[in-house]
Amino acid sequence: MEKRKIKSVNPLRVGLAGLRLKNPVIAASGTFGYGQEYAQYMDLNRLGGIAVKGLSLKPRSGNPPPRIMETTGGMLNAVGLQNIGVEAFINEKLPFLRQYDVAVIANIYGESVGEYSKVAAKLSAASGVHALEVNVSCPNVRKGGLSFGADPKAAAEVTRRVKGETDLPVIVKLTPNVTDIVQIAQAVEKAGADAVSLINTLTGLAVDIKTRTPRLKNITGGLSGPAIKPVALRMVWQVAKSVGIPVIGMGGILTVEDALEFLIVGACAVQIGTANFINPHAMIDIIDGLEAYLEDNKLKHIDDLVGTFKT
């Protein structure tokens, strides 16, 4: 009887920078399309949120193939932010997502500060977007992307401009390809970010020893999957103890145990990326697993776990 009562409170519910999630499990941008692609494999209503594929002002055709390469415990990708553009997203994809009771997080990308703010403005005027996630970190596009996320001043400026265009919560997604990620996180916090998410992919390389050529046409690509988890965890831990805004953790999460590690070191929510590719049920398994963990450990609410790391 007691248990029933507790359950009706929803022990997994999280409030994060004005964003209400029914659980802390979010599909990571670029790994879940626009939601539709996986809708036939699961009930999207079960998810805490969906961060859609990075959107730019104009459609982008992306990089020439080959774009992906398997590596030990992960993969490299150089998709090059192929997407249908913000207008087509609003007209063709949002109506589908609006049918679901799930937080829609629009991941955005621009080649200039002006582009970021235009994309942000368009999405803020549309109905059915619950938050913006500003990708200042994608390592695949030669110009733009990288420099914003690697430079505290540029990252802060993008944050400020996007904040100026929207009433939606603004999550800034950080790149791990920097010397000191804490410095960038603090800079965007100061500039008004409502939350930060990390980590994006780590820039990597794979070589074909027969032809002595790169495995990817783009030469380098972003590494994701379990191979990056320890690095991601370390960064989430460092950032969580250095900023006052909520932190969304990701990088290599496959199982509920992985997700728990991120929550323990201070992430309020987690994103699941590459795991979706090898197991379309991964997020559902993680949500069920979190609930079971709370029960097993007699925790009333997921908040009682977040940031309980003992060092």
Place this chain on the structure above:
Amino acid sequence: MHKNIFIGEICANDEVQKDHFLMKMYLPRTFGAVLPGQFVMVRIAGLTDPFLSRPLSIYSFSLEQNACVLELLYRVVGKGTQILAGLIEGSQLEVLGPLGTGYAMPDTEKNIVFIAGGIGVAPLSLLAEHLCVNSPSCGPNMIFYLGAQSSRQILGLDKLQSLCYAVHVCTDDGSFGKQGLVTDLIRKDIKKYPPGDTIIYACGPKAMLKTLNTILGGKYRCDVSLEERMACGVGACMGCAVAVKEGSGGAAYARVCCDGPVFGLNQIIWD
């Protein structure tokens, strides 16, 4: 209802030619029907090395009382397929599918020409079988061109001979059939097949398809199925891009896994 990740139980996994395996597995009936040209993503549950699922095209499909029976024909090319090859009867695999588009069916064409290079025989063999079963009048019109490196890489020949009016085999080293590339043979024979009365289906290495495109010169109705590295297999990651022509005369990257794997040869942009 939502689609499942199916558990396939292997009932045979034999080396039918050097480095080439034929895997037969049982799947639940809910796996559903398969269109020739479609593929599945398979992986060994719980294994993170190799990490990604492997896309394999479907070689044969049949229904039994309580199960779907799926056959996959694959070549050992790397770590993933090496591990698959080691699986014994009774082992289980996670199977996502059937995925992707199938070949367009022939209209009234008098000549149904198949062109396969190496392991590309797998989806075409299923198509030939499908046509024989569902439109028996096709049988006498079906001509199969099968290319392989050597006699040791010829796959599924008996089945093709029982399905098709004629099967022409060629090998790079001349150890079986004619010596040369399958496209050399097509270059010679194409005169026999007038474009308006012919449909061509092809699957094989990129170089073969590219040469075929030059030979056909855009005049034929020709469907090809493509292979590309894949991560998700369902259209979510954009990892499996192929350059195609767009209606307006432009170019775009399509996804092999869900916009294909079957494309009109004339749609594809060969750099």
